Every structure is written in structure tokens, then in C-alpha cells.
């Protein structure tokens with residue numbers, strides 16, 4: 482990836498040779514066997530280091546992942562997305578990763594956008610980038626889901642005191658030193674808010690970057706429910722009190 | 725004594741015996757066993773001599789013995805609830821750390837060895853074997 486440090490970075494899927502060494506893509510996956518194969522194929526065409534963390538899937542996700550991923554790690558039981566991300570980040574750091582991108586296994590993220598997330602970090606402009614579907618685009622998002630995400634943003638502003646446009650996006654990138662500051666302890670989806678806390682506390686500069694999120698019938702069937710969102714908020718607040 | 729009292733006391737006596745046996749045989753820690761034995765003893769006394777609860781209740785400014793028992797039961801249950809909840813959370817955390825450690829240890833294909841220890845393993849160590857260097 483030739484690094485363009487002007488402010489208009491275009492999405493790109495250039496082949497291997499251009500990707501700086503030390504870029505690791507971490508893909509948490511829970512029962513994503515139908516989707517993950519295609520996702521990994523696209524990723525591997527550009528990025529040589531793709532780490533799949535199979536979060537105790539029961540549908541053979543790990544077997545599918547083994548065909549295309551560079552590394553497959555497997556939680557013996559389901560621990561939640563936060564734990565899966567932390568495992569992937571720890572592993573990537575152990576392998577000497579300099580840059581880490583987290584990428585969903587359900588086909589909602591675009592491989593092109595990885596370059597967009599990485600480029601401010603490669604340019605030394607900041608240490609974290611957070612993908613934002615509201616700065617970018619979301620294809621096929623149901624109105625209720627959009628409202629929930631807006632509420633999530635409001636929640637983040639009130640509780641974390643950070644003003645973001647999209648607080649619950651699994652598409653993020655970290656520099657090595659930023660990744661070393663991350664220690665997600667809240668298992669389930671509450672980790673998104675926890676992560677923002679840790680970013681803020683680290684004092685390292687961060688930035689939101691426009692990305693595209695695709696909602697497909699598959700991702701909608703598998704994705705988060707409104708009831709889940711309320712549970713997540715409670716879980717996070719409880720976690721703040723108890724941990 | 726009415727029929728209820730006889731039945732209830734029989735059950736409570738059985739439970740009391742069980743907690744004592746458990747303590748002696750080492751199925752439960754001594755503290756746990758004694759706490760339970762104490763609980764069953766109090767229950768038995770309250771069932772056999774309800775008039776005693778009235779005395780205690782009166783001393784505490786509560787009108788009826790039954791109310792005293794109810795208040796105590798609610799408070800004890802809430803505390804118990806919270807303790808079980810906290811323990812479940814700790815258990816869940818330890819399970820997660822263990823899963824994460826195993827995942828990194830058994831990554832496939834096996835990556836070249838690295839010097840720094842796996843962070844999940846380090847957290848487990850720090851928590852459970854703090855004396856180890």
C-alpha cells in the first residue's frame with residue numbers, strides 16, 4: 482500500500498507487495514461458517530497476515546477458516562466478541578504486529594476500507610482509527626437499527642464523554658503501541674464502550690474514518706437485536722461498578 | 725406441635741445433620757458448614773418455638789415474629805444473590821482467560837515461538853500464583 486498522506490485516501494485493494502510488513506487483520510468469528518470463507522478469501526488476496534479467532538463456534542467456522550486464514554485460533558467455549566478481539570490482538574502483538582485491523586467475519590465490512598483505516602496510522606497522524614458508518618455509508622440498514630446505533634452514540638457521549646459519530650463499529654485499526662494499551666475485560670458487546678474508555682485514557686490520538694457497512698439478510702439474521710442493545714448498556718454500567 | 729412443625733423440623737434436622745457431615749468429611753469448608761448449620765439451627769428453633777421470635781422481634785421494635793423472620797429472610801437472600809452473582813462473574817472471567825490462553829497456545833498453524841509470555845497466561849499467573857516470579 483503506497484501511503485498517501487493527503488487527506489483524501491481512496492479505498493483500495495492493491496495486491497500484497499504494497500502492504501507494509503507488520504499489518505495484521507484480526508477477524509473475530511462466531512458461527513460464521515456460511516460467510517467467513519468469502520470474507521477471508523478477499524482479505525488474503527491483499528493482506529498476508531489474517532488471524533481468525535473462532536469464538537467457540539459450533540458450525541465448523543474454524544474448519545472453513547483454516548482453508549483461507551493465515552492463523553486460526555479457537556476459544557474452546559464462546560466468550561463474546563470482546564474476548565475474541567483481545568485474543569486476536571494479543572496474538573498479533575506476539576507475532577510482532579506493527580499495525581492491527583479488526584474486521585468482521587459476517588461480510589459487512591469492505592476490504593477496500595482497510596487501507597482507509599490504516600493510512601492515518603501509517604502516516605503517524607494518530608494511533609487509533611475507528612470506522613464510522615455514519616461518516617461513510619451504510620447499505621441496507623433497517624431504520625430501527627439506525628436508531629439504536631444513534632442511541633449508542635448518545636450513550637457513549639454521556640457515559641464516556643467522547644463525541645463520536647459511530648460508537649459500535651467493529652471496524653477499527655490500531656498502531657502497535659495503541660494495541661498494547663487495550664485490555665478488554667467485558668466479554669460481550671459491552672466491550673465497544675470499554676474500548677473507547679481505554680482509548681481516551683491512553684491519551685493517544687484517535688480519529689474516526691468513513692467506512693461502508695453492508696447490511697445483508699445474512700448479517701441481519703445474525704446481528705444484534707434491540708433487546709440485546711439494552712442488555713449491553715446495562716452490562717457495561719454494571720461492569721463499571723463491579724470490576 | 726402441629727403436623728407442619730413436625731415435618732419441617734424433621735427436614736431441618738436432616739439438613740443440619742447433612743451440613744455437619746459435609747463439614748466433617750471435608751465436602752464443604754469448615755466455615756461454610758458452620759454457617760449452614762447455624763442457619764438450620766435458627767430455622768429449627770423458629771419453627772419449634774415461634775413465641776421466641778416474637779420476643780426477639782419485640783426487642784427490635786418489630787411487632788410480629790413472622791415479620792422478623794420475613795425481613796431476615798429477604799435480607800439474607802439478597803446478600804446471597806449478590807454473592808452468587810459476583811462469584812459467577814469471577815468464574816466467567818477465569819473461564820474467558822483460560823479460553824483465551826488455550827486459543828493462543830494452540831494457534832494453528834503453530835507460529836514461530838516468541839519470547840514474551842502470552843498475556844492471558846500472565847494474567848492468570850498474576851491472579852492465582854502471585855508468589856511465582
Ligand SMILES: Nc1nc2c(ncn2[C@@H]2O[C@H](COP(=O)(O)OP(=O)(O)OP(=O)(O)O)[C@@H](O)[C@H]2O)c(=O)[nH]1
Pocket residue numbers: 508509510511512513536559560561562563565584585586587589649650651700701703704705706
Ligand atoms: N454476536 C456475536 N458475535 C461474535 C461473538 N464472538 C465473535 N463475534 C464476531 O463479531 C463480529 C461482529 O458481530 P455482530 O453480531 O455482527 O455485531 P455487529 O456487526 O456489531 O452488529 P450488526 O450491526 O447488527 O451486524 C462478527 O464477525 C462475529 O462473528 C459472539 O460471541 N457473539
Ligand SMILES: [Mg+2]
Pocket residue numbers: 585587589700704
Ligand atoms: Mg455484524
